[in-house]
Amino acid sequence: MSGTTPKMEIVWMNVTLFCLYHIAALNGIYYFLTLQIHWKTFLWVCLLQCLSSQGITSGAHRLWSHRSYKATLPLRCFLCFCQTIAFQNDVYEWARDHRVHHKYTDSNADPHNASRGFFFSHMGWLLVRKHPDVISKGKTVDMSDLEADPVLMFQRKYYLILAPLCSFVLPAVIPWYCWGEDFYVSWCYATMLRYLVSLHFTWLVNSAAHMWGTKPYDRNIKPAENILVSYLTMGEGWHNYHHTFPWDYKAAELDKYSGNLSTAFIDLMAKIGWAYDLKTVSPDMVKRRMRRTGTATTKSDSKEYQQEDRPLFIERYCDSKNEKQLS
Known part of the structure; x- marks a missing residue:
């Protein structure tokens, strides 16, 4: 693997497109702040944002990139549809880049190498x-x-x-056709602003979560536990844990769903039988790894990490018959 970074060659087509995207999104912000958005359009965008987020987090990331659980055909179809709304490349390409990212994290082979700075790793x-x-x-x-x-x-x-149909056309057409939203307002807000917000939230995992936060599991890597990114991305910012234990379907060690709604979604799918073979990490493995490579910033991170301090979330799922114990 090359140890040098060649001179960057700018792709001006992409630069132009992203500039236009951001201009349209700024118009969307203006229409929102000046209360020119129909309340149904606001709820419509919230729905689309939740769906596209699950398509990325529970679908492209945890299911297909890491195979941290298995899904029935209906769930795979649903998550694939949601990921299409997100318009962040098809699942195959998204997962390929992500697998390379994990195998060669923060090296020249990492597509969004954080060692090259915040802006590069972000967008x-x-x-x-x-x-x-x-x-x-x-x-x-x-x-x-x-x-x-x-x-x-x-x-x-x-x-x-x-x-383009799922991400650009229908999000703008439905508010215009169904409840009379101005089409240009709908385009700027329901399509472009929603799309740019989704992109930037996802990009924060590549940038901010590789630069700022705590490292209770492995102090030797750049990925960190970033609570803000976690809430913005429905659970993808607990990044020090995720890069230490990438096969865990929770992508975090938590005792509740706050900051990890993607885990709540997968658990719901497991209850109705659409998700199964959920993989997780045993409490003993987590404890040993924290003692060996983590930074003792809190009691639960320290060598005094006792039996009663184990997150109840992990203990509950370690006992589940649907999960695999990895020790």
């Missing part, structure tokens, strides 16, 4: 040509499991039709 990586290491290492990642999923292959085949 700059989409505005320049990929580092040669990203391309070469990406070709070595095994994607056969996703290639065998007909739902993902259907999405990938028709993505350039489905994604």
